[in-house]
Amino acid sequence: MKPVRKAVLPVAxxxxxxxxGTKTTPKELLNVVxxxxxxxxxxxxxxxxxxxxxxxxxxxxxxxxxxFDHQVELEAQLEAKGKTAILKQLRxxxxxxxxxxxxxxxxxxxxxxxxxxxxxxxxxxxxxxLLPDVIIDGEPGALSQxxxxxxxxxxxxxxxxxxxxxxxxxxxxxxxxxxDGRLATMSGMVEKPPQGTAPSNLSIAGxxxxxxxxxxxxxAQEKGAGNEIQLTDSMxxxxxxxxxxxxxxxxxxxDCGDKIGLLRANVGLALKRPELAAGARAAVxxxxxx
Ligand code: UTP
Numbered sequence: 568m569k570p571v572r573k574a575v576l577p578v579a580x581x582x583x584x585x586x587x588g589t590k591t592t593p594k595e596l597l598n599v600v601x602x603x604x605x606x607x608x609x610x611x612x613x614x615x616x617x618x619x620x621x622x623x624x625x626x627x628x629x630x631x632x633x634x635f636d637h638q639v640e641l642e643a644q645l646e647a648k649g650k651t652a653i654l655k656q657l658r659x660x661x662x663x664x665x666x667x668x669x670x671x672x673x674x675x676x677x678x679x680x681x682x683x684x685x686x687x688x689x690x691x692x693x694x695x696x697l698l699p700d701v702i703i704d705g706e707p708g709a710l711s712q713x714x715x716x717x718x719x720x721x722x723x724x725x726x727x728x729x730x731x732x733x734x735x736x737x738x739x740x741x742x743x744x745x746x747d748g749r750l751a752t753m754s755g756m757v758e759k760p761p762q763g764t765a766p767s768n769l770s771i772a773g774x775x776x777x778x779x780x781x782x783x784x785x786x787a788q789e790k791g792a793g794n795e796i797q798l799t800d801s802m803x804x805x806x807x808x809x810x811x812x813x814x815x816x817x818x819x820x821x822d823c824g825d826k827i828g829l830l831r832a833n834v835g836l837a838l839k840r841p842e843l844a845a846g847a848r849a850a851v852x853x854x855x856x857x
Pocket of ligand 1: 580584
């Protein structure tokens with residue numbers, strides 16, 4: 568079984584739910600506590616053994632490439648001021664030579680189309696997809712948990728979390744056929760099922776391990792829910808010929824693609840940081856009393 572070495576990070580969406588913040592700043596670079604959302608995602612990928620990150624970018628997303636490069640003037644100034652701790656942090660996060668690739672999605676036609684844009688760099692091996700607007704705070708990280716499952720059962724793995732049944736119409740939802748603890752064999756999946764029709768309350772949560780045969784199906788570029796080329800639709804088709812498992816990971820999920828999710832991420836992750844927890848708690852309590 569080939570190991571999972573590469574990950575696709577689709578970052579070409581418009582981020583309309585958090586406009587105007589995303590008018591000139593990519594959604595994936597919005598700050599959570601003291602670092603961009605993307606910084607959490609790349610750290611999760613590296614911890615899971617990812618050796619090559621493929622970013623699918625789009626118009627006005629150039630700042631993402633710059634984020635993962637030296638900022639020579641800034642580094643010189645930090646050095647001159649003796650701010651060595653933050654300087655080290657900045658440098659430690661930089662990619663090794665050749666660790667990152669950037670491909671362009673000319674139009675945001677949907678997540679399935681974005682993943683398809685990475686096909687030539689991924690080639691003929693299993694790969695991860697990390698949705699870069701969803702932070703999952705887990706120990707080990709959510710992708711590490713998925714890789715662990717993949718190393719045991721192979722095939723395709725989709726991370727899922729339980730959501731209230733009445734919210735299932737907002738998500739991709741899986742149909743489990745056999746459940747064994749946190750792992751379920753899947754018999755189907757559907758993107759944004761109409762109210763009352765969802766096959767379960769297990770929603771797809773932005774982390775996947777997929778086999779390269781998905782690219783052949785994505786190539787058909789058929790549009791689905793929301794008139795977008797959906798990854799879920801091609802996964803559902805691939806399920807006819809390959810195994811799919813859903814894994815209910817352990818960890819707190821923050822969907823930073825909407826306003827409240829972004830707020831939750833800032834508060835939740837500040838409360839987890841030892842040096843900030845007391846101050847964050849006091850600030851939240853004071854606001855709640857006001
Ligand atoms: P979302 O649907 O959450 O992102 O896609 P969006 O389209 O940017 O957000 P809204 O709905 O307008 O607020 C999940 C991820 O997939 C990427 C997005 O950048 C996001 O990180 N994506 C989505 C693409 O790269 N290309 C697409 O065509 C669609």
